[in-house]
Amino acid sequence: MSELEVDVQIPTAFDPFAEANADDSGAGSKEYVHIRIQQRNGRKSLTTVQGLKKEYSYNKILKDLKKEFCCNGTVVQDPELGQVIQLQGDQRKNVSTFLVQAGIVKKEHIKIHGF
Amino acid sequence: MADDVPNDVKEDVADIAPFDPTKKKKKKKVVIQDPADDSVEKVTEQTENLSVSDGLESTFSGLKKKKKKAVDTSSLNEESGEVGEDLDDHAGVDEEGEGTVPQSRFPWEGSDRDYEYEELLGRVFNILRENNPELAGDRRRTVMRPPQVLREGTKKTVFVNFMDLCKTMHRQPDHVMAFLLAELGTSGSLDGQQRLVVKGRFAPKNFEGILRRYINEYVICIGCKSPDTILSKENRLFFLRCEKCGSGRSVAPIKAGFVARVGRRTAGT
Numbered sequence A: 001m002s003e004l005e006v007d008v009q010i011p012t013a014f015d016p017f018a019e020a021n022a023d024d025s026g027a028g029s030k031e032y033v034h035i036r037i038q039q040r041n042g043r044k045s046l047t048t049v050q051g052l053k054k055e056y057s058y059n060k061i062l063k064d065l066k067k068e069f070c071c072n073g074t075v076v077q078d079p080e081l082g083q084v085i086q087l088q089g090d091q092r093k094n095v096s097t098f099l100v101q102a103g104i105v106k107k108e109h110i111k112i113h114g115f
Numbered sequence B: 001m002a003d004d005v006p007n008d009v010k011e012d013v014a015d016i017a018p019f020d021p022t023k024k025k026k027k028k029k030v031v032i033q034d035p036a037d038d039s040v041e042k043v044t045e046q047t048e049n050l051s052v053s054d055g056l057e058s059t060f061s062g063l064k065k066k067k068k069k070a071v072d073t074s075s076l077n078e079e080s081g082e083v084g085e086d087l088d089d090h091a092g093v094d095e096e097g098e099g100t101v102p103q104s105r106f107p108w109e110g111s112d113r114d115y116e117y118e119e120l121l122g123r124v125f126n127i128l129r130e131n132n133p134e135l136a137g138d139r140r141r142t143v144m145r146p147p148q149v150l151r152e153g154t155k156k157t158v159f160v161n162f163m164d165l166c167k168t169m170h171r172q173p174d175h176v177m178a179f180l181l182a183e184l185g186t187s188g189s190l191d192g193q194q195r196l197v198v199k200g201r202f203a204p205k206n207f208e209g210i211l212r213r214y215i216n217e218y219v220i221c222i223g224c225k226s227p228d229t230i231l232s233k234e235n236r237l238f239f240l241r242c243e244k245c246g247s248g249r250s251v252a253p254i255k256a257g258f259v260a261r262v263g264r265r266t267a268g269t
């Protein structure tokens, strides 16, 4: 919530470049949190969350996510991308909402991928 | 702001309706999913996503795949041709653009009153349309055909008209493919007939949604919404330049990002 307040500072001003800028930072794509989906065998799928700030305790977040969505999950260490959270099922919407509501990530920094 | 708007709104459309923003989305009538069974949750998910991404709706002609199953004759009649969507679309445009041009060619005919602003505007656009349609700003869309998809075995999906769609978008198949695969979170390749074969089971809708995002990100000019753009690589950066208005922007490189190991036992712990 508090995060959101900050955004609203100048509610009347319309920044025509806001979008372009946002997209530009996408080019770096560094600070985005990427939420992806992947198919597993059959109709099962898997959600991955990549790019959360390192300061956060992944395990703690994972625990909350698991509890919240009643699904299993794990934290994986990727040699390049660092820690990645994996959850069972398609939890993209859920995760995104959760992260925003918990103030962990700003909505505009989340990128949901997938089909 | 409005923190209840789902995230993908922003992402999907970037608030712009790429081809024809004037057009308000028509409720997708026939969203009968291919009975080729996709998990129900996914299907519903999908529908949501799509309704969100509005604008590009128009990108795909008669997008509800022409099902061989007759759905309901009336809608079939309307929509059978590629132009199905176009019909009501024109209607929409007419209302908005030239709302003031009625039956008797010009409303001011037979009177010596002043033109109204709207009338003049409509008039100038009509003239423009007749003589220089490309200047009229009608995003007379490049219409994309809906993706045609076959299943190969139980574990692979063949995207039949992939090449075709790449051509429509004027994009390198490699680039499109990279994006598709990254988004689908899977692997794939072109087969002998230039069809894209991907691992996993996906519905046409899945491809469609992703292509839509691709178009938003890598085809459409943000400034004028023209799909008439060139994607080039300039010292390691992808750059999108509009042929119509000349504006340009850099676009994100395609990254597959994290791909979990699936198949034999998920990795980790």
Ligand SMILES: [Zn+2]
Pocket (backbone or CB within 6 Å): B221, B222, B223, B224, B225, B226, B242, B243, B244, B245, B246, B247
């Ligand atoms: Zn342009």
